[in-house]
Amino acid sequence: MSRNGWFETVAEAQRRAKRRLPRSVYGALLAGSEKGVTYRDNTAAFSELGLAPHVAGHHAVRDLSTTVMGESISLPVLISPTGVQAVHPDGEVAVARAAANRGTIMGLSSYASKPVEEVVAANPQTFFQLYWSGSRDAIVRRMDRARAAGARGLIVTLDWSFSNGRDWGSPAIPERMTLKAMATLSPQVITRPQWLLAYARTLRIPDLTTPNLTEPGQDAPTFFGAYGEWMQTPPATWADVAWLREQWGGPFMLKGISRIDDAKRAVDAGVTAISVSNHGGNNLDSTPATIRMLPSVAEAVGGQVEIVLDGGIRRGSDVAKALALGARAVMIGRAYLWGLAANGQAGVENVLDILRGGLDSAVLGLGHASIHELGPDDLVIPPGFTRTLGAAAAVKNRPLR
Numbered sequence: 001m002s003r004n005g006w007f008e009t010v011a012e013a014q015r016r017a018k019r020r021l022p023r024s025v026y027g028a029l030l031a032g033s034e035k036g037v038t039y040r041d042n043t044a045a046f047s048e049l050g051l052a053p054h055v056a057g058h059h060a061v062r063d064l065s066t067t068v069m070g071e072s073i074s075l076p077v078l079i080s081p082t083g084v085q086a087v088h089p090d091g092e093v094a095v096a097r098a099a100a101n102r103g104t105i106m107g108l109s110s111y112a113s114k115p116v117e118e119v120v121a122a123n124p125q126t127f128f129q130l131y132w133s134g135s136r137d138a139i140v141r142r143m144d145r146a147r148a149a150g151a152r153g154l155i156v157t158l159d160w161s162f163s164n165g166r167d168w169g170s171p172a173i174p175e176r177m178t179l180k181a182m183a184t185l186s187p188q189v190i191t192r193p194q195w196l197l198a199y200a201r202t203l204r205i206p207d208l209t210t211p212n213l214t215e216p217g218q219d220a221p222t223f224f225g226a227y228g229e230w231m232q233t234p235p236a237t238w239a240d241v242a243w244l245r246e247q248w249g250g251p252f253m254l255k256g257i258s259r260i261d262d263a264k265r266a267v268d269a270g271v272t273a274i275s276v277s278n279h280g281g282n283n284l285d286s287t288p289a290t291i292r293m294l295p296s297v298a299e300a301v302g303g304q305v306e307i308v309l310d311g312g313i314r315r316g317s318d319v320a321k322a323l324a325l326g327a328r329a330v331m332i333g334r335a336y337l338w339g340l341a342a343n344g345q346a347g348v349e350n351v352l353d354i355l356r357g358g359l360d361s362a363v364l365g366l367g368h369a370s371i372h373e374l375g376p377d378d379l380v381i382p383p384g385f386t387r388t389l390g391a392a393a394a395v396k397n398r399p400l401r
């Protein structure tokens with residue numbers, strides 16, 4: 001590793017995360033589900049798209065800035081919410097600071113390990129993410145807490161169907177990080193002294209609780225307690241989505257859209273933005289890569305809601321490709337988690353810098369002055385690349401259910 005911890009690509013951040021983290025923590029970050037078909041397709045699909053650069057007439061200065069749900073950001077890359085687990089002692093606060101320093105939005109998972117108040121203090125441009133879990137009263141209390149803390153937007157994630165099992169084996173994650181649990185994990189932990197040292201310096205052990213699911217100061221449920229509540233909650237209907245949007249009353253993103261009939265229903269429910277997402281391949285395996293589904297969704301609802309994409313973004317040219325196919329911005333998950341594991345807050349800033357540099361280079365080569373000029377003409381799209389899901393259903397009546 002270089003002395004100052006700087007790395008040149010997200011692939012290198014991933015290698016360092018793997019070296020630095022205990023095996024089970026690295027496995028929890030890699031996640032994926034079943035055979036890993038979706039996880040792999042999310043990144044492989046970006047490699048199938050070519051770029052069509054110009055040779056002269058380039059612009060000396062390029063504008064990468066945009067807005068998402070009313071927030072001005074310096075580059076079209078947002079932090080996607082992730083339950084960060086035990087990657088780094090500063091967890092989501094470090095990520096939020098890095099995002100603020102690089103001029104972008106922090107997405108905070110309701111399964112995060114840090115209180116929303118601390119995260120908003122680190123980055124006022126925070127969107128709070130919610131699952132449909134628990135009673136309506138509990139859901140409203142969580143929203144109220146996030147609003148009172150100053151969160152500027154709500155992300156509701158609905159694309160989860162409790163898939164379980166991975167062909168490569170699931171990581172062992174303890175219910176609580178007690179000393180006994182640490183001892184059980186010790187053979188993995190002992191071989192990862194840098195990770196252990198980072199925690200030892202803070203005199204704290206990794207926290208596997210979810211403080212944003214209760215009132216400030218109350219005992220937080222464990223990750224597995226929260227997961228149990230979620231599993232037992234009857235799934236949300238489209239009427240519930242409209243109810244959530246009304247209760248929040250501000251900028252509202254529905255995350256997890258694959259199909260154009262769902263995208264149209266989201267428009268009917270009054271959302272501000274949708275994220276074309278398959279949860280990074282962690283959910284229903286064999287869902288196509290998000291970049292394959294984006295063009296059909298953009299064509300169906302692009303004029304009516306803001307569209308972001310998440311899944312498989314590892315370099316700036318991936319961001320350019322997503323924007324060229326109709327996304328306003330992208331969200332990243334694993335890329336910043338690996339950066340955080342590799343070098344804390346500086347590692348997340350490093351990842352955002354890599355994506356900014358790569359995007360700027362693509363915009364330059366493609367002959368544009370701004371990211372808003374990117375379009376399908378900038379790409380080489382192989383025949384059969386795109387996937388359109390839910391087209392037949394989209395033309396039928398769409399009653400709210």
Ligand SMILES: Cc1cc2nc3c(=O)[nH]c(=O)nc-3n(C[C@H](O)[C@H](O)[C@H](O)COP(=O)(O)O)c2cc1C
Nearest residue numbers: 029080081082083109157279280311312332333334
């Ligand atoms: C370890 C891990 C935890 C995640 N936790 C959440 C979560 O709590 N809420 C959520 O909406 N999405 C969650 N996601 C999904 C991400 O927000 C995002 O959709 C996905 O990571 C994008 O794919 P990428 O990792 O290839 O960038 C998680 C993803 C990972 C890898």
